[in-house]
Amino acid sequence: MEFTMGGRLEVRTTPADVGKRVSVRRVVDAPGEGAKFTDTVGVLTSWDNGVLSVTTRSGESVRIAESSLVAGKVVPPAPARRRGPAASFGELALVTARAWQPVESELLGDWRLRAAGGFTRRANSVLPLGDPGLPLGEALGTVRRWYGERGLPAYVQTATGAEGTQERLCADLEEHGWRREVSAEVRIAALAPVGDLDTDVSAVRTSRQPDGAWLSRYQRFETPGPHVLKVLGSGPSVWFASVPGDGPAGVPAAIGRCVVDGRWAGFMAVEVGPEHRRRGLATAVMTALARTALDEGASAAWLQVESDNEGARALYDRMGFATHHRYHHFRSA
Structure with a gap:
């Protein structure tokens, strides 16, 4: 990251740059290591009383003492993604x-x-x-x-x-x-490659409404009251998918939900029972739903995944989903 002007480090960021994307370098004291440089890139959200606040791409707010700055500059917006559909x-x-x-x-x-x-x-x-x-x-x-x-x-x-x-x-x-309580990534991808994945979808069943078996696998509520069914059924064109389980209780081995909205197909509620994992069922559910969405004219895909869900993030990496932005829920104190 280049901060120099004529071979010298310069602080070219000022309080007038609040609201702009900046890159700043500061000196910090690391125990046992002495002084070292740390770089921060993000939006300059405030500069008051000798303290800067920079909000990074991940949503973290970094407070920096003005006296610790050794370099800084305004930088262009984050570079455009290299894969996936164009989207604002x-x-x-x-x-x-x-x-x-x-x-x-x-x-x-x-x-x-x-x-x-x-x-x-x-x-x-x-x-x-x-x-x-x-x-x-x-x-x-x-x-x-x-x-x-x-x-x-x-x-x-x-x-x-x-x-x-x-x-x-x-x-x-x-x-x-x-x-901030929860942070998640909004990821996007081209839809056709998801529908073209080489996986067995013969066991996947799709429907327009979630039945009792589907709801029994979706562990996000205690009792599926009318408000739950209304939210799950909302959207321009909603599809539910399930893979039957092999137990007597009738609980599906895997489920998923897809909302088709113009060119977009959104994937959510993809869940696999612990005893059925590592069998490719999540991929099969998403592939089946992608094919349904393609039949309705969709061409782009999106999904939301919490930042600490390493298993799901790895799966979506393999399926070609790239992070577009992150969203956060802030709760009142």
Whole structure:
């Protein structure tokens, strides 16, 4: 990473660059190692009282003492992905939201407050795609009251790591005492290669509604009440897949859900019973759903995977999915 001008390290970043993507180098004292350089790349979200805050692609907020800086500069937006379909953050934010539609929602300026009885944070959080029409502190107070009236914790869903994402909002939420609870990756890929995978899909069954057996494998709730079924059934064109199990209880060996929305096919709820893993069933479920989506005219795929789910991330790597951006749920203190 080049910081020099005429052979000298220079700090060319200033408080006027707040909101821009920067690369900064600082000196830190490492125990037993002495002083060493550390580089940070991200959006400069604040520079106050001698302290910089840089929000990285992963959503981490890094605070840096101005006195420790040895170099810094504004850098171009993150380079475009080298694989997968072209997509903007704005397009994907709306597509992914339509796959997890709430039971009720209300607008606060350009923010959408969403609730679904607490089933999945994606349907029980604010989608802040613009200006709430109020100063941030007042808007967050309104959010807290709205969710409190429904007996739900208040969450705001944000995104980082792509052009047009919300690093500034992440930093502002932290300043107001909100804390990040969950982070996940939004990954995308061309759909046809997923449908062309060489795997046996003969045992995969697809349907338009989740039956009791499908729900018994989906371990994300205690009782599948009407709100759960409404959220799972939401979306422009929804498909469910299952692979029958070989036990007497009728619980499927594997399941999955796909929402087709224009050119996009979203994959979610892909689960395999512990006793059936390492048999390629997750791949078979996704391939079968991809073929169904291709028949409906979709050409691109997306999915969401939590950042600490190493097994799923490795599977999606092999299937050609690349990270487009990351999203985070911030909870009110």
